Amino acid sequence: xxxxxxxxxxxxxxxxxxxxxxxxxxxxxxxxxxxxxxxxxxxxxxxxxxxxxxxxxxxxxxxxxxxxxxxxxxxxxxxxxxxxxxxxxxxxxxxxxxxxxxxxxxxxxxxxxxxxxxxxxxxxxxxxxxxxxxxxxxxxxxxxxxxxxxxxxxxxxxxxxxxxxxxxxxxxxxxxxxxxxxxxxxxxxxxxxxxxxxxxxxxxxxxxxxxxxxxxxxxxxxxxxxxxxxxxxxxxxxxxxxxxxxxxxxxxxxxxxxxxxxxxxxxxxxxxxxxxxxxxxxxxxxxxxxxxxxxxxxxxxxxxxxxxxxxxxxxxxxxxxxxxxxxxxxxxxxxxxxx
Amino acid sequence: xxxxxxxxxxxxxxxxxxxxxxxxxxxxxxxxxxxxxxxxxxxxxxxxxxxxxxxxxxxxxxxxxxxxxxxxxxxxxxxxxxxxxxxxxxxxxxxxxxxxxxxxxxxxxxxxxxxxxxxxxxxxxxxxxxxxxxxxxxxxxxxxxxxxxxxxxxxxxxxxxxxxxxxxxxxxxxxxxxxxxxxxxxxxxxxxxxxxxxxxxxxxxxxxxxxxxxxxxxxxxxxxxxxxxxxxxxxxxxxxxxxxxxxxxxxxxxxxxxxxxxxxxxxxxxxxxxxxxxxxxxxxxxxxxxxxxxxxxxxxxxxxxxxxxxxxxxxxxxxxxxxxxxxxxxxxxxxxxxx
DNA sequence: ATGAAAGCGCTAACAC
DNA sequence: GTGTTAGCGCTTTCAT
Numbered sequence: 001x002x003x004x005x006x007x008x009x010x011x012x013x014x015x016x017x018x019x020x021x022x023x024x025x026x027x028x029x030x031x032x033x034x035x036x037x038x039x040x041x042x043x044x045x046x047x048x049x050x051x052x053x054x055x056x057x058x059x060x061x062x063x064x065x066x067x068x069x070x071x072x073x074x075x076x077x078x079x080x081x082x083x084x085x086x087x088x089x090x091x092x093x094x095x096x097x098x099x100x101x102x103x104x105x106x107x108x109x110x111x112x113x114x115x116x117x118x119x120x121x122x123x124x125x126x127x128x129x130x131x132x133x134x135x136x137x138x139x140x141x142x143x144x145x146x147x148x149x150x151x152x153x154x155x156x157x158x159x160x161x162x163x164x165x166x167x168x169x170x171x172x173x174x175x176x177x178x179x180x181x182x183x184x185x186x187x188x189x190x191x192x193x194x195x196x197x198x199x200x201x202x203x204x205x206x207x208x209x210x211x212x213x214x215x216x217x218x219x220x221x222x223x224x225x226x227x228x229x230x231x232x233x234x235x236x237x238x239x240x241x242x243x244x245x246x247x248x249x250x251x252x253x254x255x256x257x258x259x260x261x262x263x264x265x266x267x268x269x270x271x272x273x274x275x276x277x278x279x280x281x282x283x284x285x286x287x288x289x290x291x292x293x294x295x296x297x298x299x300x301x302x303x304x305x306x307x308x309x310x311x312x313x314x315x316x317x318x319x320x321x322x323x324x325x326x327x328x329x330x331x332x333x334x335x336x337x338x339x
Numbered sequence: 340x341x342x343x344x345x346x347x348x349x350x351x352x353x354x355x356x357x358x359x360x361x362x363x364x365x366x367x368x369x370x371x372x373x374x375x376x377x378x379x380x381x382x383x384x385x386x387x388x389x390x391x392x393x394x395x396x397x398x399x400x401x402x403x404x405x406x407x408x409x410x411x412x413x414x415x416x417x418x419x420x421x422x423x424x425x426x427x428x429x430x431x432x433x434x435x436x437x438x439x440x441x442x443x444x445x446x447x448x449x450x451x452x453x454x455x456x457x458x459x460x461x462x463x464x465x466x467x468x469x470x471x472x473x474x475x476x477x478x479x480x481x482x483x484x485x486x487x488x489x490x491x492x493x494x495x496x497x498x499x500x501x502x503x504x505x506x507x508x509x510x511x512x513x514x515x516x517x518x519x520x521x522x523x524x525x526x527x528x529x530x531x532x533x534x535x536x537x538x539x540x541x542x543x544x545x546x547x548x549x550x551x552x553x554x555x556x557x558x559x560x561x562x563x564x565x566x567x568x569x570x571x572x573x574x575x576x577x578x579x580x581x582x583x584x585x586x587x588x589x590x591x592x593x594x595x596x597x598x599x600x601x602x603x604x605x606x607x608x609x610x611x612x613x614x615x616x617x618x619x620x621x622x623x624x625x626x627x628x629x630x631x632x633x634x635x636x637x638x639x640x641x642x643x644x645x646x647x648x649x650x651x652x653x654x655x656x657x658x659x660x661x662x663x664x665x666x667x668x669x670x671x672x673x674x675x676x677x678x
Numbered sequence: 679a680t681g682a683a684a685g686c687g688c689t690a691a692c693a694c
Numbered sequence: 695g696t697g698t699t700a701g702c703g704c705t706t707t708c709a710t
Contacts, residue, residue, distance in 0.1 A: 002454070002479070002480040004686095004687055004688085005687065005689095014696075015696060015698075016687095016688080016697090017696065017697060017698080017699095018695080018697080020689060020690085023688095024689085026690090027696090029695075029696085030695065033695080045479040045480075047450050047453050047454050048453045048454070048688075049394070049686085049687050049688070050455045051390050051393035051394040051454075051686085051688095052686070052689090052702090053687080054390035054393075054702095055391050055394050055686090055703065055704085056687080056689050056690090056702055057688090057689080057702085058702075060389075060390055062401075062433070069419060070409075070416075070418050070419035070422060071415050071416040071418075071419040071623065073410075073624075076409050076410050076412070076415030077409075077410040079410075079415075079434075080409035080410040081410075083409060083434055083435070083436055087435075087436075092433050092455065093433060094433050095418075095422055095432060095433075095434055096426075097422055097426075114386050114387045114388070114392075115386050115388050115389055115390075116389045116431065140341070140384040141384075228623075229623065229624075229626070258624070259627055262628075262631075284410065284567075284568065285412075285597070285624045288572070288598055288600075288601040289601075289629070290600075290601065290604045290628070290629045343702095343703055343704085344703065344705095345703080353681090354680060354681045354682075355681090355682095355703090355704085355705095356680065356682080356705085356706085357679080357680060357681080359705060359706085360679090363705085365705090365706095366679080366680095367679070368679075368680090369679065369680090372680085387704075390702085390703080391686090391702070391705090392703080392704055392705080393704095394702090394704075395686055395703080395704050395705050396686085396704090
């Protein structure tokens with residue numbers, strides 16, 4: 001059987017109050033008493049019951065991280081950073097996978113499972129930003145919330161993201177600068193209410209336009225079902241079999257880019273000579289592909305840091321005193337071998 | 340302010356008992372009463388307080404997953420499967436990263452942080468299996484525990500893993516079968532008390548021996564500091580610059596293999612003609628490398644499924660009535676392009 | 679079928 | 695500096 005505060009108190013011949021003080025270090029305890037209590041704690045193997053503490057404190061010390069899928073390198077790298085940084089703040093992280101399922105996202109926002117987490121960092125995928133904001137607003141009591149990537153209408157919710165338009169512009173501009181003319185885009189997701197893909201598409205068009213290019217043919221803009229390597233490979237096949245063979249591809253994620261790269265090799269094309277490729281995310285795999293992937297690198301560390309900071313502000317502030325923030329983290333173009 | 344059971348009861352004109360019954364669905368409630376209570380729950384946006392429920396039940400519904408690092412594809416793929424499967428059992432998963440730090444592993448085993456999780460699935464990395472078992476045995480109250488990979492002495496703890504010796508044997512035998520003679524191994528970790536690497540080395544030697552090969556030169560067995568791509572690349576450099584250039588490499592993880600593959604390309608070698616490569620883990624990236632990676636595929640889905648089943652048995656069984664299990668999950672050799 | 683009340687383990691307000 | 699105790703929100707035994 002596990003021991004409680006009361007057991008320790010009895011055995012040490014003090015009150016629970018004193019033991020509690022020793023454990024939390026909150027009040028001053030006589031050195032001798034503290035010593036004795038410590039020994040009994042060791043002896044009995046006492047561990048505080050966190051459920052009781054949470055009930056008392058009205059907080060659990062647990063925050064949620066909701067992402068589409070953990071096996072995707074971008075998200076697992078980000079999750080790793082978040083877990084590490086959260087630990088530093090004495091928070092525990094529970095991870096939920098939404099799998100691009102709108103209902104899963106809805107459930108999380110409305111605390112379907114009950115009041116476990118003190119706050120939630122969510123990377124919405126399937127949910128329309130408007131509905132998302134609406135849900136967050138009508139859920140009582142409100143969950144402290146930080147959005148990753150998606151922007152809520154009129155900035156009502158905290159949000160952390162890179163400037164997707166500028167980043168996509170940078171990628172496309174780089175391809176133009178190295179002399180490419182028929183630049184394809186892979187990664188539109190017309191079936192989802194996903195602002196991120198739209199913003200990247202916008203940056204792509206903006207760069208082309210500024211360079212005086214005509215709007216690219218529809219055939220050069222490939223939609224995808226998901227953002228995995230397989231989707232990138234499929235899109236690349238369509239491009240290579242299409243009416244106008246591109247001399248460069250801007251993929252909206254590194255996974256898509258790596259899939260495209262794979263397909264280029266399969267078809268016997270040389271990269272970057274025959275076709276250049278730029279990705280987005282700077283995942284570890286891209287550094288070791290053949291050739292290494294040129295990509296847009298969002299500052300993931302900043303994303304982790306600032307979203308936690310944001311969440312902390314909201315959790316510890318007296319109800320909603322803090323205005324919603326829209327934080328843009330830096331990104332940079334990393335030129336490697338594919339473009 | 341958030342509403343409690345009491346508030347719902349007052350507003351619906353019933354007792355808390357009745358509301359509790361409606362929420363949990365445990366006892367029979369008159370249809371009319373249930374209806375009314377439901378409405379009030381909706382109206383007030385009532386959500387059960389999980390801390391209170393946990394305190395009462397003596398369980399949190401949260402299990403821990405402790406892995407060396409989340410950003411490593413093998414672990415993130417496995418974590419994704421575990422989270423998904425846990426959800427099906429109404430468990431929430433908190434993830435801890437041990438970063439190959441022995442102290443971090445110790446802390447988790449002795450419930451350093453207090454009594455949060457109902458059970459723990461841990462993939463030990465730095466801790467000696469003997470110490471691990473010792474710690475688990477002396478910690479009171481015991482945490483229900485499932486080991487991933489490492490075996491505890493005399494099978495005192497539940498454990499789920501592939502047959503590492505047989506799998507490494509399969510990989511090496513495949514290289515022999517396709518005519519390779521100077522087969523190197525990358526992935527020994529002499530600085531760690533890590534049984535997994537030792538077992539894979541053992542399988543490698545067993546296959547060579549059975550084929551009548553002399554014991555490979557030390558120079559062909561490359562130790563690594565970690566299991567990342569960079570370590571694989573470094574080991575490959577050493578091999579290519581070494582006294583005896585290998586015609587094949589068996590890497591103890593896919594990440595190592597991909598790093599080695601990268602380096603082979605850098606040096607202008609053809610794969611598999613000049614040098615063949617076999618990995619271990621079957622991570623997604625290996626399917627899209629150039630050429631696609633031949634590897635040993637552990638059945639990750641089984642690992643997730645069975646470790647959770649194991650944990651459930653231990654959590655729900657009256658104290659330690661269940662004998663410790665040592666479960667071996669299937670693996671298979673997946674021949675793709677590199678060997 | 680429903681109500682009243684005890685108690686899960688902890689913290690902190692209130693005593694001394 | 696330390697003891698006593700109420701109460702966090704829930705489930706469940708006992709009573710009706």
